[in-house]
Amino acid sequence: MAGLFVTLDGPGGAGKSTLLRLVAEHLAASGHPVLATRQPSDRQLGQIARHHTATFTGTALACLVAADRFHHLAAEIQPALNADQLVICDRYVPSSYVLQNLDGVPLEYVRQLNAPALRPALAVLVTAPAAVLEQRLADRGAHSRFEHPGSSAAEADRYAGLADVLVEDGFPPHWVDTGDVPPQVAARTIADHVSALWSRR
Numbered sequence: 001m002a003g004l005f006v007t008l009d010g011p012g013g014a015g016k017s018t019l020l021r022l023v024a025e026h027l028a029a030s031g032h033p034v035l036a037t038r039q040p041s042d043r044q045l046g047q048i049a050r051h052h053t054a055t056f057t058g059t060a061l062a063c064l065v066a067a068d069r070f071h072h073l074a075a076e077i078q079p080a081l082n083a084d085q086l087v088i089c090d091r092y093v094p095s096s097y098v099l100q101n102l103d104g105v106p107l108e109y110v111r112q113l114n115a116p117a118l119r120p121a122l123a124v125l126v127t128a129p130a131a132v133l134e135q136r137l138a139d140r141g142a143h144s145r146f147e148h149p150g151s152s153a154a155e156a157d158r159y160a161g162l163a164d165v166l167v168e169d170g171f172p173p174h175w176v177d178t179g180d181v182p183p184q185v186a187a188r189t190i191a192d193h194v195s196a197l198w199s200r201r
């Protein structure tokens, strides 16, 4: 397979969406063919998953998110990679390991459900101290029922606790702490790393 697949995961408020935009801008400005995308995707299943987390819970949400993921891979991500593009995705399988497990779904079930999903060349794990995450979410507002007071610390702890599982499953985490790093600086660091991988691919 050609191209390069990069994913961004991490707790709410860590800065994934901000970094997706900035990293894609840096890479595009230096001539890389970039597709910036996200999960849940902006396709039909993804919109249901993203906008109805109050309705769908547990196993139903885990399966809905996974169905959207497999369709997104087949319809958008794989074709872009086959066309030698650099694909960056805001949230991927590691988010399911954390969020669906926090939602009561056994981790082993989530791992099996997502076992066929393509593994990225680089799995960035964006994080920040819990107090910083809480403040950012309080300032920005919550995106879903997963974000409430105290959720950031629980999510960040869960990602850290899953480090060995992520390595074992093909998502060795490349940690980026945005706690006291301006978004432009964090984005430049990630873009430089991706650019190096791109030239070695």
Ligand SMILES: Nc1ncnc2c1ncn2[C@@H]1O[C@H](COP(=O)(O)OP(=O)(O)OP(=O)(O)O)[C@@H](O)[C@H]1O
Pocket: 010, 011, 012, 013, 014, 015, 016, 017, 018, 019, 136, 137, 140, 143, 147, 178, 179, 181, 182, 183, 186
């Ligand atoms: N490095 C940073 N330093 C300071 N503030 C930041 C940084 N990165 C993002 N922010 C701010 O924090 C808030 C959350 O950022 P963003 O929406 O990118 O996070 P996210 O990880 O995508 O969150 P979610 O998972 O909830 O969508 C935004 O208001 C954003 O402007």
Ligand SMILES: Cc1cn([C@H]2C[C@H](O)[C@@H](COP(=O)(O)O)O2)c(=O)[nH]c1=O
Pocket: 012, 039, 040, 049, 050, 053, 061, 065, 091, 092, 093, 094, 095, 096, 097, 099, 100, 143, 144, 145, 146
């Ligand atoms: C990838 C993924 C997403 N979700 C849910 C969690 C949130 O409700 C949205 C994502 O919104 P955000 O602005 O990126 O935080 O989708 C999920 O439950 N499981 C997943 O794997």
